[in-house]
Amino acid sequence: MLLPEPSEVLPEELAGLWRGQFGGPAPRPLAPRETVEGYGTFTFPYGPISMGVPESGRFDVVTYGERILELAPLGGYKQRSVLAALAGTPVEDAALRIERIAGNFSAAHVAAFLAAAESARGLRVPVVELWTRALAQELQRIYNHIHVLARIAEAASQNVGQAQTHALAEEILRLQARAFGHRWLFGALLPGGPARNLDRAGRHALSEAVRTPAREFDDLWELYLDSRVFVDRIQGTCPVPREVAVRWGAVGPTLRACGVPWDDRLRVPEAPYNDLFVALAREHDGDALARLLVRVQEVRASFLLIEQMLDRWPADVSLSEAPSPPVRPGRGVGRVEGPSGDLVYDVSVAHDRIVSVAARTPSQANWPVFAFGMRGAVFTDFHFAFESFGLVFAETDR
Amino acid sequence: MPSWIEQAAHRGILTSRYPRERGSDAEVPPTGRAPVPSASAGPTGAAIAGCPVGAIGPEGVEPGRCIRCARCLAHGYRFGGPVEASFRAPPGRAGPEGADVGDEPAPLAPLGRSLHLFLVDVGSCNACNLEVLALANPFYDVSRLGLFFTNSPRHADVLLVVGVPTDAMVEPARRAYDAMPFPKAVVAVGVCPCSGGAFRGNPGLRPSLGDILPVDRFVPGCPPTPVQILDAVLRVAGRARREE
Numbered sequence A: 001m002l003l004p005e006p007s008e009v010l011p012e013e014l015a016g017l018w019r020g021q022f023g024g025p026a027p028r029p030l031a032p033r034e035t036v037e038g039y040g041t042f043t044f045p046y047g048p049i050s051m052g053v054p055e056s057g058r059f060d061v062v063t064y065g066e067r068i069l070e071l072a073p074l075g076g077y078k079q080r081s082v083l084a085a086l087a088g089t090p091v092e093d094a095a096l097r098i099e100r101i102a103g104n105f106s107a108a109h110v111a112a113f114l115a116a117a118e119s120a121r122g123l124r125v126p127v128v129e130l131w132t133r134a135l136a137q138e139l140q141r142i143y144n145h146i147h148v149l150a151r152i153a154e155a156a157s158q159n160v161g162q163a164q165t166h167a168l169a170e171e172i173l174r175l176q177a178r179a180f181g182h183r184w185l186f187g188a189l190l191p192g193g194p195a196r197n198l199d200r201a202g203r204h205a206l207s208e209a210v211r212t213p214a215r216e217f218d219d220l221w222e223l224y225l226d227s228r229v230f231v232d233r234i235q236g237t238c239p240v241p242r243e244v245a246v247r248w249g250a251v252g253p254t255l256r257a258c259g260v261p262w263d264d265r266l267r268v269p270e271a272p273y274n275d276l277f278v279a280l281a282r283e284h285d286g287d288a289l290a291r292l293l294v295r296v297q298e299v300r301a302s303f304l305l306i307e308q309m310l311d312r313w314p315a316d317v318s319l320s321e322a323p324s325p326p327v328r329p330g331r332g333v334g335r336v337e338g339p340s341g342d343l344v345y346d347v348s349v350a351h352d353r354i355v356s357v358a359a360r361t362p363s364q365a366n367w368p369v370f371a372f373g374m375r376g377a378v379f380t381d382f383h384f385a386f387e388s389f390g391l392v393f394a395e396t397d398r
Numbered sequence B: 001m002p003s004w005i006e007q008a009a010h011r012g013i014l015t016s017r018y019p020r021e022r023g024s025d026a027e028v029p030p031t032g033r034a035p036v037p038s039a040s041a042g043p044t045g046a047a048i049a050g051c052p053v054g055a056i057g058p059e060g061v062e063p064g065r066c067i068r069c070a071r072c073l074a075h076g077y078r079f080g081g082p083v084e085a086s087f088r089a090p091p092g093r094a095g096p097e098g099a100d101v102g103d104e105p106a107p108l109a110p111l112g113r114s115l116h117l118f119l120v121d122v123g124s125c126n127a128c129n130l131e132v133l134a135l136a137n138p139f140y141d142v143s144r145l146g147l148f149f150t151n152s153p154r155h156a157d158v159l160l161v162v163g164v165p166t167d168a169m170v171e172p173a174r175r176a177y178d179a180m181p182f183p184k185a186v187v188a189v190g191v192c193p194c195s196g197g198a199f200r201g202n203p204g205l206r207p208s209l210g211d212i213l214p215v216d217r218f219v220p221g222c223p224p225t226p227v228q229i230l231d232a233v234l235r236v237a238g239r240a241r242r243e244e
């Protein structure tokens, strides 16, 4: 299957926006601009360096004082030209660079990239490799969702809550390090990743070890729900109407929080998800609270998925059963549900070397709806809104 | 009804005893150490050819270029370098145990004990940013050591720089540095600012942070563990030994 050119399937404005997100020097717009004018309005640039958003990127805030009339996210400051520089590298070396596009989404990026490269080369992958990738992705989804909760609690000055939640996120990083040899899963998903520790004993240890954070997460969330201040602060913040989310191609928890039942793990049943129970998380209000509720449901669903996976791990199949790669050039598409949404890679390979790589990342798709939701918000909404989308500048500045 | 206090008390003390004690295995996973050849390592030719970033030379592993991909483990190497390895100069080829952790000047020693840290991202993948921020979580809790994150470079003593310097970030990073009061120190966090790491040689990138700012310590690792970053900060403050 090949990806159609964006202009063939998308409204021209969206195709144009996506092209503009990557061309040209910094600062470049990540969301459509609407010219707002009026008595006393001015543009306040926030960034590219600010501790409020730990990454480098800029926001131009059009305002007359308190209310944000328009917010324009601007990227390109961290442009590392990763994808462009991949041409000619072997697939395994390319994967090491792909996972470093966005370190906290590394498992999703590498799984989508490898799926695309394998389909381009006509390779069949041992089932146990697919399960390993899925296990890593579910762990990383839990980490990212918990991290979002911790950041929102931080913005809401829930001091005990944010400390406890950041501690829980650290526990997940340590689980990842124990199972895969690396806190951010770098290098662990490549075939035969040598630091990986997923033999029978390692899996048993992991299934024991995930019980504690699963229980702690439930306890923490109960306490958050008891805090009226916390819930009130994010309810109604940065709402995204369903039509806007669909029109601008929003993905992931952002889309599901608007009531759209779309999760890539349920789209085409592929191993291992065809053998497991995958719960669909969905909310209807489209605000920061709804996005957080979707994430909370997904943390629970992912803990359940991990439990199921470790329970019925497939028998090991040696790598030699995979057919040797064909020499013919090919092109393939890989698609996974990353922590922040649907992630697509389109890879062309010839003689086991990369010809070209293109990607559609969740952050890229969600910037426009974030900017839309911020219209009419007040300054203090910014951090709650920004964190609730799980946006990463590194995913567009690649 | 359960309360936050009960919940926190129930979990007990999580905080690391570093630097009073060494980093535990949970704090420093295998990839938190640089690879070194083990006794059984064969000829280095295969390892040199297999390293995706050219970090292995005839004299050993260059930690400032190694992205900890674990590929050389198949050629008899093992992750065994010192945890606290960080460098004054952009790391060159190091000996078998990989580091120059000797006595060195501590630019912030006159400030005594408490320091304020400011994070600048000049082109990272976000993992280094999160590892730096992890220093504030209860497991590392750097405020117990008098270290605090600040929101403005004007209040900062230490600039923690993550990522490989892009052309667009050279000017903002210099301005953040200029805004800091004296005495000040710069710590380059991760293999990206040391040498470009996995992105070395891509268009629009500077080879090393040392080309744009005066760097006091380079911390290798991709990303370095929080314990490594903490050690480098204590070193520029002249406190790394005092805690023992």
Ligand code: SF4
Binding pocket: B035, B050, B051, B052, B053, B054, B055, B056, B061, B065, B066, B067, B068, B069, B070, B071, B072, B073, B077
């Ligand atoms: S771990 Fe990877 S990058 Fe580091 S020296 Fe070994 S092969 Fe090279």
Ligand code: SF4
Binding pocket: A100, A103, B123, B124, B125, B126, B127, B128, B162, B163, B164, B189, B190, B191, B192, B193, B197, B198, B221, B222, B223, B224
């Ligand atoms: S050193 Fe590694 S983890 Fe840190 S920003 Fe660079 S690629 Fe990411």
